[in-house]
Amino acid sequence: MTEPAKKTNKGSKATGDMSTEDFRRFGHEIVDWIASYFERIEDLPVLAQIEPGDLKAQLPPSPPQTGEPMDAILADVDRLIVPALTHWSHPSFFAYFATSTSAPGIFGELLSAAFDVKSMLWRTSPASTELEEVVLDWLRQMMGLDEGFSGIIYDTASVSSMHAIAAAREGVEMRIREEGMSGREDLPLLRVYASEQAHSSIDKGIITLGLGQRSLRKIPTDDQFRMDTKALAEAVEEDKRKGILPFCVVATVGTTSTSSIDPVRSIVEVCQKHRTWLHVDAAYAGSAAVVPEMQHILDGCERADSLVVNPHKWLFTPFDLSVLYCRQMDLLRRAFSLVPEYLRTPEQDKVRSGSDYGVQLGRRFRALKLWMIIRYFGHEGLAARIREHCRLAKFFAALIEKSAEWELLAPVPFALVCFRARPPVEAETEEIRAKKLDALNEAIMHGVNATGQAFLSHTKLNDKLTLRLSIGNIRTSERHVRRIWELLNEQLARLRNPN
């Protein structure tokens, strides 16, 4: 892949694809390149060390008139693309929710690109349709979810949750699919509830469905960032007194900022009392339920109406693959199924067609990679890797707890640690001291990220700038966690003693 670029592609034909001979040659070369990429990834800066616009400035503004040789294109991947990448596959990627691809997942993507099926109807890809049903049932069993749930794959949790809320809305029986919501005097305000810590995808889903942001009521959380069920019950009752129609509650198992777990078991009581749909956003933490001794994290979810889990977050699945489990698939179908004449098939009443359950017609063959991942690692292999990530997070949290200069800012139920430096800081007022600590922690984060050796991100908890260390990469080991601890302390020392 490092050969010098040639000007035109002499090997390309006027019609048709690349020859199978070239496909084989470059295919082997690319797989070799990926293997070397993983071998040398620790030598690359985790966070792209470029300025905005740097890559664009190096790319031609218009497309090539004639085809270029594959050698030249691949050489440019090395020269231009790799330096502009933030390496999510780096073992010291600790930002946001650290995730990772895996070899069987990459092979699944490769095959799926070759098959290029559009899984819209059963007959356009029987394999995709049937494998999806089977593999999602495997995942359901691994997570300990009951048989009442059936699953459907979407691209992201944002889209899964949007579809869950649409199914919940269909369940209010107000002919919204047929008549819409605008200009209707017979329609009360429809309300969705989620905690202040819920992911912004819930807000976006509500906006997309035309419910309007005023339809979302944010419920306060307790000192451990979990939804306050009493406040939820009071909010629902107050809304009902005002003629508002509560129709959906979103609980989160593994919130984005801290990975806190909403008390689903008590939330479900409120939902059942008021006949509202309960959707559980377990996009991040749901995968942890494949660890047998962690299945209690889904306590109460056996009574939920829907639940989203993202194998692309913590099940070693290349982006993208999100799963929505739903009890009432008929409602999801009622909200979205629309079969024009050109999509009618003789078998349609006997089979499931993915396009009946969402806004997309064509769907990628995502089940293939998940099937290959589950088969390759096995339930035990997946559980062992997630268990190890949780151990590493506890190990890091213990380092924080033992140090007088650092503090934990939230409990650590999974593999995410929220913390900050808290050295003695001189200041005239508490307010100034708080500002100085925020600035110090922000500088520590940027300092670590600038080394290229690790990548951290942040959030705000109780008004305090909070550093987040998320462990979710298949290559992360104790050595990487020890190193980030050193880096953090080096930055703290540097900032306290600038000379």
Ligand code: PLP
């Ligand atoms: N829900 C939670 C709890 C998340 O943490 C995230 C992303 O981090 C999402 C939803 C959105 O995920 P996606 O990127 O798959 O839409």
